[in-house]
Amino acid sequence: MRIRFIFSGALAMGLSMQAAAYTIDGNLADWGLHRNGSAADWTPNAQAKVWTVEDQTGGRGTHLTPGYGGQAYDVEALYVDYDASYLYLALVTGHNPLTSNCGGNYAPGDFAIDFGRNGSYEFGLETTGGNGKIQGGLYAVSTWGTGLWGAANEGPTSILNGTLIGMGAVVYTTTGVANMGIYAADQHYFYEARIPVALFGAYWGTGDALDVEWTMNCANDSLKVDPVPGASVPEPGTLALLPLGLLGMLGLARRRRG
Numbered sequence: 001m002r003i004r005f006i007f008s009g010a011l012a013m014g015l016s017m018q019a020a021a022y023t024i025d026g027n028l029a030d031w032g033l034h035r036n037g038s039a040a041d042w043t044p045n046a047q048a049k050v051w052t053v054e055d056q057t058g059g060r061g062t063h064l065t066p067g068y069g070g071q072a073y074d075v076e077a078l079y080v081d082y083d084a085s086y087l088y089l090a091l092v093t094g095h096n097p098l099t100s101n102c103g104g105n106y107a108p109g110d111f112a113i114d115f116g117r118n119g120s121y122e123f124g125l126e127t128t129g130g131n132g133k134i135q136g137g138l139y140a141v142s143t144w145g146t147g148l149w150g151a152a153n154e155g156p157t158s159i160l161n162g163t164l165i166g167m168g169a170v171v172y173t174t175t176g177v178a179n180m181g182i183y184a185a186d187q188h189y190f191y192e193a194r195i196p197v198a199l200f201g202a203y204w205g206t207g208d209a210l211d212v213e214w215t216m217n218c219a220n221d222s223l224k225v226d227p228v229p230g231a232s233v234p235e236p237g238t239l240a241l242l243p244l245g246l247l248g249m250l251g252l253a254r255r256r257r258g
């Protein structure tokens with residue numbers, strides 16, 4: 001009982017500093033996502049640092065961007081959160097992770113991470129494993145796959161060559177579920193992942209921005225988001241607003257004096 005009490009106390013004290021905690025199980029309810037058949041299903045908990053939604057629908061011939069494939073290749077939503085220990089990722093897609101026809105050309109890609117947002121993706125998190133890569137491994141990537149659409153891709157596809165830095169965790173679902181978002185009959189699959197931020201070394205926590213991107217090996221559809229770790233560094237938008245805010249306060253003070 002005493003141990004439990006101390007643990008609870010530590011949890012309570014740490015609550016204000018605890019930015020995020022997710023169970024990496026492929027169930028995205030802990031991100032605040034729902035399956036009510038409404039557009040609001042995609043909106044995560046307020047704590048999520050950055051996220052983007054691009055829910056499309058249609059048959060295999062339906063254009064996505066840059067490629068085709070309709071719901072079966074639709075990358076629908078990508079979410080990023082982090083705390084002092086981990087970078088957390090969540091992905092919703094219409095692409096079944098078991099898709100592997102044509103020698104893997106249409107199989108799932110890996111999570112790609114670009115520090116500095118300069119188009120060079122330094123790190124990759126291996127999603128499904130295979131081809132000598134360990135599922136959940138974080139790689140310093142020397143060669144990325146590039147998909148079918150050249151410069152129109154938002155980013156790379158799968159880790160082809162790289163050095164294993166350490167282990168994260170990736171869980172994904174292979175049974176499609178319906179009733180998420182307004183295209184209620186469409187099937188959806190989920191990826192949930194975390195990476196210890198210590199594995200990023202000096203890249204992490206310097207206020208440097210990063211991109212996280214995911215697509216499948218054909219890159220028919222992709223999504224990218226831009227979190228900013230080291231949030232103590234104000235973004236340019238915040239800085240620009242500061243003088244206006246100060247001017248407003250000065251004006252208010254003058255009026256009160258007058």
Ligand SMILES: [Ca+2]
Pocket residue numbers: 022023024025026027028029030031192
């Ligand atoms: Ca979860």
Ligand SMILES: [Ca+2]
Pocket residue numbers: 055056057071074076094183186
């Ligand atoms: Ca969709």
Ligand SMILES: [Ca+2]
Pocket residue numbers: 054055056064074075076221
């Ligand atoms: Ca999409």
Ligand SMILES: [Ca+2]
Pocket residue numbers: 114115116117118119120121122
């Ligand atoms: Ca980079």
